[in-house]
Amino acid sequence: MAIEPDELDQSGLELAAMLRHLRKQAGLSGVRLAARCNMSQSKISRIEGNRSRPSLLDVEQLLRGLDASPAVAAEVMALARIAQTEWQNGRTLRRKGIDKKQVQLAGLEASSTTFRYFLLSMITGLLATPEYVRASLAQAPPEQQEKAVAMKLGRQKVLFDRSKQFTFILTEQAVRYPLVPSDELAVQIERLASLSRQSNIRVGVIPAGVHFTSGALNTFTVYDETLATAELDLGAIVFRDSRDVQELILRFTRYEEHALFGEQAREFLSNWAEHCRR
Numbered sequence: 261m262a263i264e265p266d267e268l269d270q271s272g273l274e275l276a277a278m279l280r281h282l283r284k285q286a287g288l289s290g291v292r293l294a295a296r297c298n299m300s301q302s303k304i305s306r307i308e309g310n311r312s313r314p315s316l317l318d319v320e321q322l323l324r325g326l327d328a329s330p331a332v333a334a335e336v337m338a339l340a341r342i343a344q345t346e347w348q349n350g351r352t353l354r355r356k357g358i359d360k361k362q363v364q365l366a367g368l369e370a371s372s373t374t375f376r377y378f379l380l381s382m383i384t385g386l387l388a389t390p391e392y393v394r395a396s397l398a399q400a401p402p403e404q405q406e407k408a409v410a411m412k413l414g415r416q417k418v419l420f421d422r423s424k425q426f427t428f429i430l431t432e433q434a435v436r437y438p439l440v441p442s443d444e445l446a447v448q449i450e451r452l453a454s455l456s457r458q459s460n461i462r463v464g465v466i467p468a469g470v471h472f473t474s475g476a477l478n479t480f481t482v483y484d485e486t487l488a489t490a491e492l493d494l495g496a497i498v499f500r501d502s503r504d505v506q507e508l509i510l511r512f513t514r515y516e517e518h519a520l521f522g523e524q525a526r527e528f529l530s531n532w533a534e535h536c537r538r
Contacts, residue, residue: 271343276310278336279319282326283308296325316340316501344501358397358404362411369418372483375426376512379434380479385412386419387428387463389451391444419461426461429512429519431477432468436532446536453529456522464519465528472518482508 294301306312319340323333456463479491488499488508
């Protein structure tokens with residue numbers, strides 16, 4: 261089934277309205293439904309008001325409490341799975357302000373402990389030098405750029421929290437993407453090598469020419485085992501359905517098998533940095 265971005269934006273509202281309709285149709289108050297589901301009435305109110313996104317388990321509990329028929333339950337669960345996927349339109353994010361996105365990412369980084377990054381075409385902001393960060397924001401509205409640069413660089417402090425574990429896998433194309441002049445790119449590549457020596461950070465590289473059998477690739481990040489994001493030119497997709505998250509973890513594991521880590525990775529990074537200087 262094809263799902264349009266507009267459907268992703270509306271699915272949360274539709275799910276909330278459907279659950280509210282089913283409760284009223286069953287003649288139940290929020291308090292009575294809460295007692296049946298072992299859930300607080302305030303949580304049900306937030307779900308029905310689309311102020312809180314229910315997990316699939318929450319929706320299953322509500323459907324059992326509502327004695328929903330198998331056909332109705334299947335329809336609601338299908339909508340709930342779509343609602344677990346969120347489309348973040350790039351134009352909307354820019355209109356609201358890049359700083360809002362940085363605050364959101366900082367919140368994810370604060371609440372997560374295990375991070376998996378697959379970087380297909382560019383280096384992520386957490387690993388970037390100030391010059392690289394500034395160049396990555398060159399298309400942003402001028403009045404937002406300096407604040408966004410400062411916020412991106414400020415987020416890098418999370419790398420030094422030893423309670424958190426990071427694995428970054430970068431293709432050679434991502435490492436060598438000429439976003440900045442070659443001498444600045446050499447410094448950027450050396451930063452990757454330096455960070456790879458930190459005990460809680462693994463930096464893996466996949467040299468060009470490595471053969472993949474998994475089809476098309478895309479940049480994505482997995483936070484713990486609860487949420488994942490996939491980056492596109494026009495925006496980002498957020499996945500909360502555990503099946504989607506586990507599928508991306510499985511893909512990441514396969515990419516790890518193709519990646520070089522430790523001294524092998526640093527040898528390639530050193531050669532690429534030296535090539536930039538030449």
